[in-house]
Amino acid sequence: MSAYLDGDERVRRIAAAIRVVPDFPKPGIMFQDITTLLLDHKAFRDSIDIFVERYKDKNITVVAGIEARGFIFGPPIALAIGAKFVPMRKPKKLPGEVISVEYALEYGTDRMEMHVGAVQSGDRTLIVDDLIATGGTLCAAISLLERVGAEVVECACVIELPELK
DSSP states (O other), X not given: OGXXXXXXXXXXXXXXXXXXXXXXXXXXXXXXXXXXXXXXXXXXXXXXXXXXXXXXXXXXXXXXXXXXXXXXXXXXXXXHHTOEEEXXXXXXXXXXXXXXXXXXXXXXXXXXXXXXXXSOTTOEEEEEEEEESSSHHHHHHHHHHHHTXXXXXXXXXXXEOGGGO
């Protein structure tokens, strides 16, 4: 988020509202806790408003939210820009027919799924998640959306951990 908004007071307010929890969920991890952002209605609104301002005129037809915290930021952005919201979920969470992609984790692999037909060829998509660390999850989402013929316009995250790139 801050990559294009240096100096915007809203970014400072958002950053101040995010609690950093040391050694969670294990020693050495500095967990970025967005629940405190959600408790601050002004900072939460700022986070949504910044994304809406950026994407409202980009003809986005689909906002794809990555489980689970992309489900918090994605729907209000989708509503505000007039796009549909599509959840991208962990395996076996969606009923009905799904398509999936396997992707690498630091230690192992995982899968991401979405409903067949939720995204059409030619849809202009915005992928939303709370945080980008290595980019692996976002790359998987891009792969899945491009497989069905969608154009990924951008990926939007509230928090960036540049030290993990």
